[in-house]
Amino acid sequence: MKINSVFSKALAVATVVATSIGFQSCLDDDDNNAYYLRYPNALVTVKEAADGAFFLQLDDKTTLLPTNVKTSPFGDKEVRALMNYSEVDEASGEYTKAVHINWIDSILTKPIAPDLGEENDKIYGTDPVEIVNDWVTLAEDGYLTLRFRTVWGGSQKHFVNLLLGQNPDNPYEVEFRHNAYGDTYGKTDDGLVAFKLDELPDTEGKTVKLKLKWKSFSGDKSAEFDYCTRKSVAPSEPAAAAVRSNLKLK
Known part of the structure; x- marks a missing residue:
């Protein structure tokens, strides 16, 4: 798509x-x-x-x-x-x-968020975003990096997360979530975030289709990325940490 x-x-x-x-x-x-x-x-x-x-x-x-x-x-x-x-x-x-x-x-770098079941909507939110088709929106080196666009009022930090999908037929399905905490009036602007994908099943050297789902301003959308489990050199104990970003994110 x-x-x-x-x-x-x-x-x-x-x-x-x-x-x-x-x-x-x-x-x-x-x-x-x-x-x-x-x-x-x-x-x-x-x-x-x-x-x-x-x-x-x-x-x-x-x-x-x-x-x-x-x-x-x-x-x-x-x-x-x-x-x-x-x-x-x-x-x-x-x-x-x-x-x-x-x-x-x-840029903001985070692990996949834990599934909280019925609390997902309350904690992770259902506020809309647009995923921007840009050179920084891609899956590589074990990360899914996304440029997204939404409305920013500036009064609250927005909470963005990636959840594992609930599709039993596709273990490589994930969902982007956005909680604006009511900060939905203001200007349209972009944010960047990267999610570590180490909780996905090992692709065993193969390239598979990673399906991303999100709620946009015009309804539910999805896109596919080429994904292969990370094979490059890594630290012995890598730490994915939430760090500074351009806009108010967490």
Whole structure:
């Protein structure tokens, strides 16, 4: 299913301006490079290496070694993050590429929420969203990352979660839930969230269809993603933690 959307430049600009952690760019400070630096050019998983350093998982096969940052800005937490980087001509060791991080910013990263049965609607909500068909909306490296659009009044933190589906014929069915806590009047804006999919059955190396369901402003919708259980290198005890996001989310 194709989901219609228009890319919101405001989201990317806000990410860089408001939450960049200020890495010095290796690029010349001219207009073209300033424009280049304004937007993310990668969505990565920030992972801890065995030696205590950290690396970045770009996709299911590509790993990046930062050359200008030695310790993760997110501590020992494994998170998904937007990043602007440049490749550099330096040794990458066991990793695919060596890179210079121009800036990096974590997005809200969460595990699948527990099924509360009859309490699901009350706790996780049934407020509508639109899932945006964008380059950051995808399943990779054991995560489902979603860009979603809804109404924000600014008076409450919105609660977003992913639940396992209740379809006995499809174990790879999940449901996006949104609780606005009554904060449903205001402007339309976008949020980003990533959900760790380690509670899904192992696909045993195969690529399957992951079905996502959600309640939109025009009724129930669904979309499918190509999904394969994570095969890349991971910390011995990965921790998916809820971290800072651009908008009021939890």
